[in-house]
Amino acid sequence: MARKKQAAQPLAPSIVEKYACFRLAVRPSAIHRWGVFAEELIPKRRKIMEYTGERCSRRETKRRVFEREFNYMFTLNSYWCIDGSTGGSGAEYVNHCCEPNIEARIVKEHILYLSLRDIEPGEELTIDYRFGKDVEIVLCGCGAAKCRGTINLLE
Numbered sequence: 001m002a003r004k005k006q007a008a009q010p011l012a013p014s015i016v017e018k019y020a021c022f023r024l025a026v027r028p029s030a031i032h033r034w035g036v037f038a039e040e041l042i043p044k045r046r047k048i049m050e051y052t053g054e055r056c057s058r059r060e061t062k063r064r065v066f067e068r069e070f071n072y073m074f075t076l077n078s079y080w081c082i083d084g085s086t087g088g089s090g091a092e093y094v095n096h097c098c099e100p101n102i103e104a105r106i107v108k109e110h111i112l113y114l115s116l117r118d119i120e121p122g123e124e125l126t127i128d129y130r131f132g133k134d135v136e137i138v139l140c141g142c143g144a145a146k147c148r149g150t151i152n153l154l155e
Ligand SMILES: C[S@@+](CC[C@H](N)C(=O)[O-])C[C@H]1O[C@@H](n2cnc3c(N)ncnc32)[C@H](O)[C@@H]1O
Pocket: 029, 031, 032, 033, 034, 035, 069, 070, 071, 072, 073, 092, 093, 094, 095, 096, 097, 138, 139, 140, 141, 142, 151
């Protein structure tokens, strides 16, 4: 099978500060390629950053997900997705973990990332992607004690 394409990406990805409420950095991750790390203490239940990007229709989302190696799409609602690989705030580099320390909330069509617990400086921020079984099944490398094995929800 032909190797999947990758969207154009910066050599050293970074956080767009105006979308972040705490000091964060994109660094190499033990989970997968790049990840987002706290550079200061983030208390529980605080807004951390916004997930930004290009708004894509259902059809365009399907095309990009099929074509690309990594998935930077965040589902906004039943029709629109946000593609963080274009105009992303850096939140698109947050990796999946089966025992995450952040969660997403959609408020007035803005995707906000919030802390689920205190996050120490140097910790990687992680979210449960909860990908469906209708997209490519990806084996999970989160390393959590309760890792479910895939970043998709299969049940
Ligand atoms: C939005 S990117 C996350 C940032 C990614 N680490 C990077 O450097 O581009 C999403 C992709 O990262 C990979 N990924 C994220 N978390 C993962 C995990 N726990 N296990 C395996 N792959 C993961 C998957 O390929 C997924 O489609």
